Structures are given as C-alpha cells and as structure tokens.
Amino acid sequence: MTDPAQDQPVEGALSPSRVRAIRANALGIGLATGAYGISFGAIAVASGMTAWQAQALSLGMFTGASQFALVGVLGAGGGAVAAVITAWLLGARNGLYGLHMAPLLRPRSWRRVLAAQWTIDESTGMGMAHQDTPAGGRLAFWATGAAVYVLWNLGTLLGAVGASALDDPARFGLDAAIPAGFLALLWPRLKDRTAWLVAAGAAVVALALTPLTRPGIPVLASAVVAVAAGMLMTRRHR
Amino acid sequence: MIWAAILLGSLGCYALKLSGYLVPTGLLERPLVRAIAGLLPIALLSSLVVVQTAAASTALVVDARLAGLGAAIVALLLRAPFLLVVVVAAVAAAAVRALGWSP
Incomplete structure (x- = not known):
C-alpha cells in the first residue's frame, strides 16, 4: 500500500486515490477476518452450540476473542457464569478503543449506537492508522x-452450517482447533518482555489451578496476573 | 443456559464498547486502567491456550490437542494466516488420532 499521508497532507476532502486505498484495505481486513469467522462458526458448533447460537454471538457480541472464550469455557464445562465473565474481561479493551475513536468520530444518536458495536481491534487499528486527516480516519473506521x-x-454462518454437517467433530480434530485459535489471537500481542512474562505467568496460574478448582475458574483467576503486572508497570513508570 | 450466557455476554461486551464513548475521558485514561486493559487479553488468551490444550474437566492430560498446538506454533512461526493455523492444528490432531498415537 502507498503511504496515505503523502496523498493528503492537509485537512479537507480526501483524494479519490486515498478513498480507494482505504476501502481496499478495509475489504482486505474484512476478508481475512471472515476467514477466521469460518473457524469460529465451526468451533462453536463443535463445542456444542447450535448454528443459531453461533450466529447470535457474531451478530450481538461481535468481538472475536470474547466469542471464542465464551464458547471455549462453556464447551469445557466451565459454566455460564465463568464463561460470561471471561468474555467481559476480554471485551474490556474495546472500551479503551472507544475512548480513542470518540474524538475522531464524534458520533451522535444511531451512529453512536453503531460505532460502539463496531469498535473492535481491526476498525480501531485502521481508524488510528489513517487519523492524520480526520476524514481519512473516519472512513477507515466505518x-x-x-x-x-x-x-x-x-x-x-459458513463455518457453523458446515460443522453442523459433521457427525463427530473431535474426529476431525476440531477440539484442537480451539486452543490454536486462542494462540493465533495471542501471538501478535506477544510484542515485548512484559507481554511474554504475563502470558507465562497466566499459563502457570491456570495450569496450577486446573486440578484444584472447577473448570472456568483457572482462566478467570489468571486475570490476576494482568492486574498485578499492570500495577507493577505503572508504579515503575511514575 | 447457553442462550442466557449469549445474551448477558453480548450485553456486557456492548456496554464495555459503549463506555468508551460515554464515560468521561479521565476515568479510562488513568495509566493503571490502560495498563491492565492492555494486559488482560494477554493473560486470558494465554491461560485459555493451556487450559483448552491440557485440561479435561479438572484433570491435566496430554492428548492429540498438544500435537495440534505444536503444529499451530509452527504455522504461526511460518506466518500462516489465522484460518490456516486453525486448520493445521485440527489436521495434526486428527492425524495423531487416526494413527492411534493418542485418544
């Protein structure tokens, strides 16, 4: 992709080439995300959901990591309460994304309702990448x-309907697809030493608690590692 | 029960998204809140990886899922896209089972 900042250094209308570039980029991200929507649908059904339930999650929750977590914890017998809280904790970062997007989008009424639902990793990342001109940032987000x-x-829909046609998903290794999905979501976040330490600490906590507590609790408890690391980080930077 | 979890989970996740547009900026911009919100996905995704790989209810087990995870790591190191990573893991686990090496 060409550097959009060169096309349009000042305020005002976007050049047609910049509009095309942003739209093409957005479509590319959509296609990549759609491909992993297929794996979400298939995994949700393999974990015991109906295709309707998988679809309701994608329409209503619409934040991938939380959806995978809800499905994974429920499927592992962790219970609804632990599944819901894990999904919420994973969705908390979207609140911060909204904070970054609010001054750029300044959405009102129904646009605010929609902007909130669409505030996820991908849209926020694109919005921030193009916010050198506000119109570019807004177009990129929407x-x-x-x-x-x-x-x-x-x-x-494709993944859920496809997996519903299989009689025994475990035979096709779909149970192994679940941790692989989580790993693929985690991978790009392991950017520095703090991230690696938090990931390792959380893994140890979860493994240690697995034989001691009911399913669902070990994952929830690992959130403590993030809280502790966050407190240590902010203290050091003060 | 599943529908209740879907509904409550979705409502909560939407409320969190909306909070960024409604809550006064000062509250969410505190460094501690930012640091924890950034680290939470790392901690939770990491523990989900190990629990979904190695736990069978409250027992720790080694089975075909571990082979699947190993294959996923190789795929990620080779910069494979998300769907391919997941497919590679499923195929590896299915292969290990088909060969009778693991339940």
Whole structure:
C-alpha cells in the first residue's frame, strides 16, 4: 500500500486515490477476518452450540476473542457464569478503543449506537492508522467496521452450517482447533518482555489451578496476573 | 443456559464498547486502567491456550490437542494466516488420532 499521508497532507476532502486505498484495505481486513469467522462458526458448533447460537454471538457480541472464550469455557464445562465473565474481561479493551475513536468520530444518536458495536481491534487499528486527516480516519473506521461485521457474520454462518454437517467433530480434530485459535489471537500481542512474562505467568496460574478448582475458574483467576503486572508497570513508570 | 450466557455476554461486551464513548475521558485514561486493559487479553488468551490444550474437566492430560498446538506454533512461526493455523492444528490432531498415537 502507498503511504496515505503523502496523498493528503492537509485537512479537507480526501483524494479519490486515498478513498480507494482505504476501502481496499478495509475489504482486505474484512476478508481475512471472515476467514477466521469460518473457524469460529465451526468451533462453536463443535463445542456444542447450535448454528443459531453461533450466529447470535457474531451478530450481538461481535468481538472475536470474547466469542471464542465464551464458547471455549462453556464447551469445557466451565459454566455460564465463568464463561460470561471471561468474555467481559476480554471485551474490556474495546472500551479503551472507544475512548480513542470518540474524538475522531464524534458520533451522535444511531451512529453512536453503531460505532460502539463496531469498535473492535481491526476498525480501531485502521481508524488510528489513517487519523492524520480526520476524514481519512473516519472512513477507515466505518469501512473496516462494516466490512468486518458483514464478512465475520458470513464466515460464522459458513463455518457453523458446515460443522453442523459433521457427525463427530473431535474426529476431525476440531477440539484442537480451539486452543490454536486462542494462540493465533495471542501471538501478535506477544510484542515485548512484559507481554511474554504475563502470558507465562497466566499459563502457570491456570495450569496450577486446573486440578484444584472447577473448570472456568483457572482462566478467570489468571486475570490476576494482568492486574498485578499492570500495577507493577505503572508504579515503575511514575 | 447457553442462550442466557449469549445474551448477558453480548450485553456486557456492548456496554464495555459503549463506555468508551460515554464515560468521561479521565476515568479510562488513568495509566493503571490502560495498563491492565492492555494486559488482560494477554493473560486470558494465554491461560485459555493451556487450559483448552491440557485440561479435561479438572484433570491435566496430554492428548492429540498438544500435537495440534505444536503444529499451530509452527504455522504461526511460518506466518500462516489465522484460518490456516486453525486448520493445521485440527489436521495434526486428527492425524495423531487416526494413527492411534493418542485418544
């Protein structure tokens, strides 16, 4: 992709080439996300959900990591309460994304309702990457949000209906697809030493608690590692 | 029960998204809140990886899922896209089972 900042250094209308570039980029992200929507749909069904339930999650929850977590914890017998709280904790970062997007989008009424639902990793990342001109940032956010919402839901439908046709998902290794999905979501976040330490600490806590508590609790308890590391980090930076 | 979890989970996740647009900026911009919100996905995703790989209810087990995870790591190191990572893991686990090496 060309550097958009060169096309449009000042305020005002976006050049047609920049609009095309942003739209193409948004579509590319949507297609990639749609592909992993397929795996979400298949995994949700393999974990015991119906295709309707998988689709309801993609339409209503619409934040991948939380959806995978809800499905994974429920499927592992962790119970609804632990599953819901884990999904919430994973969704907390979207609140911070909204904070970054609010001054750029300044959405009112129904646009605010929609902007909130579409505030996820991909749309926020694109919005921030193009916010050197506000119009570019807004277009990037809305185009990415729309592309990802539509294609994530289409992918979910394909995967859920496809997996519903299989008689024994474990025979096809779909149970192994669940941790692989979580790992693929974790991988790009392991950018520095703090991230690696938090990941390792959380893994140790979860493994140690697995024989001692009911399913679902070990994952929830590992959140303590993030809280402790956050407190240590902010103290050191003060 | 599953529907209740879907509904409550979705409502809570939407409320969190909306909070960024409604809550006064000062509250969410505190360094501690930012640091914890950034680290939470790392901790939870990491523990989900190990629990979903090695736990069978409250027992720790080694089975075909571990082979699947190993294959996923190789795929990620080779920069494979998300769907391929997941497929590779499923195929590896299915292969280990088909060969009778693991339940």
